[in-house]
Amino acid sequence: MDGSVAGEAEGTGDAAAPAVMAATRRSFQIASGQQLKVRGGPSTTYPVVGKLAPGSWIEIRCQRRGQRITGPYGTTDIWDSIGPGEFVSDAYVRTGSDGPVAPSCTS
Numbered sequence: 001m002d003g004s005v006a007g008e009a010e011g012t013g014d015a016a017a018p019a020v021m022a023a024t025r026r027s028f029q030i031a032s033g034q035q036l037k038v039r040g041g042p043s044t045t046y047p048v049v050g051k052l053a054p055g056s057w058i059e060i061r062c063q064r065r066g067q068r069i070t071g072p073y074g075t076t077d078i079w080d081s082i083g084p085g086e087f088v089s090d091a092y093v094r095t096g097s098d099g100p101v102a103p104s105c106t107s
Helices: 017-024
Strands: 027-030 036-039 048-052 057-059 062-071 074-083 086-089
Touching: 048 086, 057 074, 062 086
Parallel strands: none
Antiparallel strands: 027 057, 036 048, 036 086, 062 074, 074 086
16 A cells, blocks of 8 residues: 655745744644555655654645545545655545645645
């Protein structure tokens, strides 16, 4: 099962943006029983840049659309940014929503 992630650096040029982003972050748990691959981009064609243990908690910084993935929490093209250049498929994250739960990532 592939919990691919897409990576992308953020930079808005707005000094207030980090404070706004920090205020909107929330913690979510990844699927238990699934080691989740963290990828450098929003599809499985991006290299694996890390792995998360089953049941780990993540903070979603922002989200972006990418490759459609099917996982324990459905099928989606939403990818969650958990750090600069680190993305995981939202299909492996228990957000309680089929849609976005964080702001769109800016490039």
